[in-house]
């Protein structure tokens with residue numbers, strides 16, 4: 704099954720909650736007014752990362768496409784190709 708890396712730049716989040724509307728199993732608005740990506744780990748660059756499989760891809764693509772400030776990116780793990 705194909706895997707995808709979700710990369711989330713939380714610093715740029717403006718709390719619009721569109722991601723929550725797109726994929727509420729993974730995205731939640733928290734007390735500081737920004738979104739958390741459930742299950743994600745902070746990487747060395749200060750970005751949150753989460754590996755998902757292709758079953759979850761459509762909903763995560765919805766979340767990424769709906770984000771008005773485009774702080775959610777998705778790469779194919781195998782090829783490194785950026786989908787959004």
Ligand code: SF4
Pocket residue numbers: 715716717718719720721722723737738769770771772773774775
């Ligand atoms: S849609 Fe984008 S700006 Fe809005 S809460 Fe989600 S990550 Fe933050």
